[in-house]
Amino acid sequence: MVVAKRPTIYDVAERAGVSKSLVSLVLRDSPRVSEEKREAVLAAVADLNYTPSRLAAGLAGTRTRSVGVVIDDFSNLWFVEALAGLRSELAAGGYTLSVADSSLNAHLGLDPIEAFRALRVDGLVLAGEASADAVTRSGVPAVVLGVRALSAELPELPVIDSDETAGGHLAVQHLASLGHRRIACVSGPGASAGQRERGYAEAMRELGLEPSIARAPDTGEAAAREVARELLAAGSRGAAGRSGSNPTAVFAVNDPMATGVIGAARELGLAVPGDLSVVGYDDSPLAAYGLVSLTTISGDPRELGEAAGRALVARLEGDASRIESRSFTPRLVQRGSAAEV
Amino acid sequence: MVVAKRPTIYDVAERAGVSKSLVSLVLRDSPRVSEEKREAVLAAVADLNYTPSRLAAGLAGTRTRSVGVVIDDFSNLWFVEALAGLRSELAAGGYTLSVADSSLNAHLGLDPIEAFRALRVDGLVLAGEASADAVTRSGVPAVVLGVRALSAELPELPVIDSDETAGGHLAVQHLASLGHRRIACVSGPGASAGQRERGYAEAMRELGLEPSIARAPDTGEAAAREVARELLAAGSRGAAGRSGSNPTAVFAVNDPMATGVIGAARELGLAVPGDLSVVGYDDSPLAAYGLVSLTTISGDPRELGEAAGRALVARLEGDASRIESRSFTPRLVQRGSAAEV
DNA sequence: TTGTAGGCGTTATCAG
DNA sequence: CTGATAACGCCTACAA
Numbered sequence: 001m002v003v004a005k006r007p008t009i010y011d012v013a014e015r016a017g018v019s020k021s022l023v024s025l026v027l028r029d030s031p032r033v034s035e036e037k038r039e040a041v042l043a044a045v046a047d048l049n050y051t052p053s054r055l056a057a058g059l060a061g062t063r064t065r066s067v068g069v070v071i072d073d074f075s076n077l078w079f080v081e082a083l084a085g086l087r088s089e090l091a092a093g094g095y096t097l098s099v100a101d102s103s104l105n106a107h108l109g110l111d112p113i114e115a116f117r118a119l120r121v122d123g124l125v126l127a128g129e130a131s132a133d134a135v136t137r138s139g140v141p142a143v144v145l146g147v148r149a150l151s152a153e154l155p156e157l158p159v160i161d162s163d164e165t166a167g168g169h170l171a172v173q174h175l176a177s178l179g180h181r182r183i184a185c186v187s188g189p190g191a192s193a194g195q196r197e198r199g200y201a202e203a204m205r206e207l208g209l210e211p212s213i214a215r216a217p218d219t220g221e222a223a224a225r226e227v228a229r230e231l232l233a234a235g236s237r238g239a240a241g242r243s244g245s246n247p248t249a250v251f252a253v254n255d256p257m258a259t260g261v262i263g264a265a266r267e268l269g270l271a272v273p274g275d276l277s278v279v280g281y282d283d284s285p286l287a288a289y290g291l292v293s294l295t296t297i298s299g300d301p302r303e304l305g306e307a308a309g310r311a312l313v314a315r316l317e318g319d320a321s322r323i324e325s326r327s328f329t330p331r332l333v334q335r336g337s338a339a340e341v
Numbered sequence: 342m343v344v345a346k347r348p349t350i351y352d353v354a355e356r357a358g359v360s361k362s363l364v365s366l367v368l369r370d371s372p373r374v375s376e377e378k379r380e381a382v383l384a385a386v387a388d389l390n391y392t393p394s395r396l397a398a399g400l401a402g403t404r405t406r407s408v409g410v411v412i413d414d415f416s417n418l419w420f421v422e423a424l425a426g427l428r429s430e431l432a433a434g435g436y437t438l439s440v441a442d443s444s445l446n447a448h449l450g451l452d453p454i455e456a457f458r459a460l461r462v463d464g465l466v467l468a469g470e471a472s473a474d475a476v477t478r479s480g481v482p483a484v485v486l487g488v489r490a491l492s493a494e495l496p497e498l499p500v501i502d503s504d505e506t507a508g509g510h511l512a513v514q515h516l517a518s519l520g521h522r523r524i525a526c527v528s529g530p531g532a533s534a535g536q537r538e539r540g541y542a543e544a545m546r547e548l549g550l551e552p553s554i555a556r557a558p559d560t561g562e563a564a565a566r567e568v569a570r571e572l573l574a575a576g577s578r579g580a581a582g583r584s585g586s587n588p589t590a591v592f593a594v595n596d597p598m599a600t601g602v603i604g605a606a607r608e609l610g611l612a613v614p615g616d617l618s619v620v621g622y623d624d625s626p627l628a629a630y631g632l633v634s635l636t637t638i639s640g641d642p643r644e645l646g647e648a649a650g651r652a653l654v655a656r657l658e659g660d661a662s663r664i665e666s667r668s669f670t671p672r673l674v675q676r677g678s679a680a681e682v
Numbered sequence: 683t684t685g686t687a688g689g690c691g692t693t694a695t696c697a698g
Numbered sequence: 699c700t701g702a703t704a705a706c707g708c709c710t711a712c713a714a
Contacts, residue, residue: 118395
């Protein structure tokens with residue numbers, strides 16, 4: 001095999017017997033080219049195994065048709081779903097997207113915003129921690145997806161998010177409607193947990209009930225299990241005796257934590273949902289497992305991603321009108337972990 | 342704020358009172374620049390809020406210092422971990438990486454390999470389905486990470502993977518060492534499942550035991566639960582009566598499936614590990630949950646990612662020696678789902 | 683160490 | 699629809 005140089009647009013033009021300009025037009029499928037020429041060009045492209053250089057195109061053109069997405073944690077399924085929604089909308093708008101995991105890159109000392117700027121992206125989606133300063137300095141159109149904390153620092157950016165406080169309300173209302181009155185909340189650090197926890201507290205007070213919040217040191221299953229063990233055993237006299245002040249239901253701010261609570265309950269010999277009802281948050285795949293069967297709150301991340309994508313595309317396509325921020329209301333997904341008291 | 346044009350290397354040079362060449366040298370931190378000049382340049386860069394264009398750099402230079410990673414399924418934690426390992430090694434080599442989800446892009450009709458070629462990446466990591474044809478045509482140095490199936494079509498590429506057949510052996514050996522003899526396997530479609538299943542079958546025969554494989558239509562929790570229900574109830578006379586031909590242990594080819602098996606067991610009133618021992622595969626976070634406490638096989642994806650990264654960097658840095666393929670041996674992670682018979 | 687010239691592969695513009 | 703030509707921002711010699 002000959003180690004030929006990469007074919008360029010010139011080679012394609014020559015082979016197809018047309019001008020370089022025409023090739024460029026065909027590649028960007030302009031409507032004003034004859035079918036005949038178009039096919040000739042396409043054939044030449046195939047023959048030469050030609051792939052246009054996005055580097056050159058980006059350099060020469062007025063934009064790159066690419067957007068950067070800053071994500072916090074790849075291992076969080078929420079982001080993955082949101083990403084899928086984003087991608088589908090951005091693709092529809094003709095944009096390519098590249099992702100950066102902020103926690104990972106921070107570890108490597110590289111600011112993702114800076115990296116995207118070097119790539120000359122046309123737009124930015126902020127779905128993870130990001131230096132507000134870097135964002136404004138970059139001067140690139142951006143939307144915030146999900147992360148409330150960020151929008152506080154960047155009030156001028158549109159925010160697409162899920163109303164997590166409403167989600168907390170939802171959980172409490174469901175539990176209360178099942179007759180529960182001693183409803184505890186197992187929470188943890190972080191903005192999301194905070195919102196959900198706040199919704200819980202508000203809803204409890206509205207119902208005239210006393211909020212009772214147990215905060216774990218992190219938002220993982222193990223930490224929640226630890227905290228729940230204490231919460232559920234408190235005031236009990238032996239394995240079988242629980243005092244009348246123990247909660248009959250708990251709202252955990254995410255599904256792994258809810259699973260931890262169920263685990264603790266089982267350890268203590270409590271049946272779920274017989275002796276204890278549990279509601280989680282996020283509707284992760286885990287929640288649908290037979291072993292867990294978790295009633296939970298779903299925020300539909302994919303829908304959020306799509307909305308963010310549409311918003312950004314509109315902005316990028318020159319729609320000068322200001323993008324509306326938008327907050328989606330989560331819904332309850334009933335499974336088997338919550339029952340009447 | 343003035344809407345100034347993006348600063349270029351020329352602007353930086355002028356502001357720092359040096360030549361454009363010198364700026365270029367400083368940016369790529371060449372050793373042959375005086376400390377004085379270097380600082381002047383850096384100051385100018387900061388003043389102007391300058392970020393060099395990777396587009397221009399890539400176009401002008403002989404390489405882009407970027408590599409493309411083709412991934413199958415972002416929601417699979419395995420990839421996430423492998424990606425982290427990859428990134429750390431590639432970053433150490435001065436490479437940037439961009440990822441593409443092959444299933445997602447396929448859905449959009451865009452070949453990820455083609456996309457990477459358009460970006461002029463220097464190398465490729467194949468950790469998901471990819472058109473073998475597109476890969477060879479691209480002529481870009483590549484390594485295969487994990488995906489055995491691919492390496493069959495692209496025998497000339499080095500493969501870094503986990504020996505999943507050995508993993509299957511490991512599971513059986515552990516169970517057998519606990520005294521189990523009727524060990525079933527709950528498997529599913531796909532190359533990985535196939536390897537694990539094969540290891541299981543081989544190990545069983547080596548021990549003089551009869552393999553018994555139940556294949557679910559997909560590799561999810563629900564499908565496994567369904568299959569396990571039948572497997573465990575077969576030959577039983579009522580909920581409590583199991584015949585002597587029922588398995589006392591099962592090896593599931595991944596953790597969600599193992600969780601499904603445990604779920605089915607519980608439904609049938611069987612205690613785990615009292616009445617049934619279960620071993621999973623992958624050591625997903627789920628496996629460590631109190632509710633599950635799964636004994637499982639771990640392949641250490643991060644280690645694989647690092648190895649792949651190192652291999653690719655070596656290749657890219659001109660190390661003409663052929664890269665060795667490498668297969669890592671998984672290990673057993675003991676938790677609470679397997680006990681003596 | 684610095685400066686200069688040429689080129690990388692496209693897009694954009696405009697006159698044919 | 700065609701051709702020609704000028705950017706685009708940087709790298710890579712090579713010469714000073």
